[in-house]
Amino acid sequence: MGPVEAAFYDGQSAARRVVQVAATSDGRSLVIQPEQGAAINWPLVDLRAVEDAADRLVITLHRAGDTVEARLILTDPALIAWVKSTAPDLHRRDVAAGTLPKVALRIAAALGAVAVILFVLLPAISDRLAAALPRDQEVAFGKAVVRQMSEFLGEGQAVLVCENPAGVSALDRMVSRLTDGQGLGYDLQVVVIDSPIVNAFAAPGGHVVILRGLLDEAQSADEVAGVLAHEIGHVESRDATRLAFRAAGSAGILSLLFGDVSGGAAITLAGNHLMNAAYTREAESAADSFALRLLSGAGIGTAGFAAFFDRIDGMDGDMPAYLSTHPDSALRAAQARAAGTAGTPALSDPDWQALRAICG
């Protein structure tokens, strides 16, 4: 194969040089002969394609640790075909040595940083902000959360807040029996919402919501009193408010990863997150011990509280929502039983019946 004409850019100047290109006799290199000056030798193993179009092949030379910017533009079909079939690594993408550890390090650093932000920085700031929130605003916020939840539970239609007078006064009696003289920081607003789901939750600012399903599932007033005392524990330690702040902050990060920077979704997410309030284990056990204190202070036996966990623990498969966010029911039942003091029932029998019929 005789030398053919090609264009050459040396990578230093934008000048186009016309060169003669041929294969060496051993077929291992290309020889590039400029009009003036010495010939350049490009070994085939180091050739890399830059552009591979129908009418030409642009190649460059790869040298480890050194960027070679020269470009050779071949247009002769026979030479292009020969280079393509002979150069072994024409289409290889070279990666500098030590790239893999560097990449691994960067990924680990990024994940670590995001984790620190999500699990250390954000909770710390959230707790500060939640503590700084004026109480009247917290109450207003809680009211809005309860309203949003009842809308969500009713799938758009307003869900009935149960207001059967006998049931409401029975509930009030239970609340005051639990809390009177305990020096609580909030005016409690406890409501029952007509939903078949077995659940109860605390919203910011002293709001506690019990779903009708929980009343149906409970077999005694003591069980309801136990759950109620537990939620009051969350209220007192402002868990719901703190959680809302955390959710709002992490929603900012999540929306970033999902490509929604407007934050519109963040608000919805914060609300929905509260629905499935997943408090930390520490917050849960604090609320548990708080509940046991309330119960014993009110002279209500803890056996009901324990029994409720036991029964819920036996129901795998069709798991009630209440359980899914409150792990280790068996353990908690044991704790409640260990703390166990006998007492009088939380409500008189007629009151208990009235409470169960609160949505009737």
Next chain:
Amino acid sequence: MTADVQPVQVTYRADAAALFPLALGTGLLSVVTLGIYRFWAKARIRRFVWSQIRVGDDALEFTGTGLEMFLGFLLAVVVLAVYLAGIQLLLFFFGIRFIFAPETPLEEAMQAGSIGLSFLAAVPLMLVALYRARRYRMNRTRLRGIRFGMENAGLGYMIRALVYGVLAVVSLGILWPLMTYRLEAYMTDRSHWGSARFRQGGAWGGLYAALRPYLIGLGFLLVGAVFLALGEAWFGGVVVAMGTIWALFGMALYQTRAFGYLTSHKSLILPGPAAPMHFGAAPRGGRVIWLYIKGGFIVLLLASVASGMLFGAVGMMSAQILGFGGEPSAFAIAEVAVIGAVAYLVFLSVFGTLSLVFISQPILGYLAGSVQVFVPTGFLDALHQARAEVGADADGFADALDIGGAF
């Protein structure tokens, strides 16, 4: 001077058949890898598109890599996580009373305001990202083996873009040319190709010829609004509608014509007394609008065929998994949900491929092909390589903030 200047035509060579398999294949790979591959996909598509743009006989070359874009994205995510989480928390703290359920009109306004605010908080970052993305593309582009480049000046760009952007909006677009010109000049004057610097000539007043159709539309709109205010509902409504459509077309025309004006007033200057290299471009705005409408029509047509096939198959599979009659198991429901989600993502990547191939590429091709370069004799021989620059984030911020654009 005219005697020894040689005009060189810029051309774009690719057709739909060449880009389609590349874009679809890399798009599907991105779905399979949960989005991680998208950086490599972007690099491959850019390499292809760049190589199809030829200045005379020389092709542009994109030297960026998927790996560096991925690493840049990681960096950007960390920075943005701190910033956005902080902003979100503060807004939540001050908006907590009305953010969930506004009770008074004032609170409703404040809710809308706080959502708008959290978007506005991201705008400065988006502007910096926009500049950095262009800088990255410049730094990773070569012609004749010589690198392009751009100074690291995203902050100055952001401040100017905010000021001129507010002026343009407040003046109902009358000061739009001021923004277009000053921002383009800011970037052009900081760009270079090897040892030659770009210079933006012309003046912002020169863009008003391009803005004329929009201004006429705006005039109709305002006159119609006056009639509406006077109670002439029917006549005023017609004039407002006419003015709006006119103004929208005017906006589209303006962008193409502004590109033509700004390109025609760019030059490339070597140090010393050598004559500068000039550019020329006269793209027709109507042609771009036509390409957009034609492409949009093809995309809609093909996308509906694709979605019919895709979701028809999903429906049949779902019916088989769920069976007929009887309560489906939770596992079967989850399986159908996953199939549905995957089909949705596949559809999105098909749609993205179609708009790239039938809208973005033809418009890019037309605009590139409208450019001419006037090269003085000896200019290229005197032009030398510049030092390599490395941006730490590649265009990670632009990717994380989703403002990458088509290419």
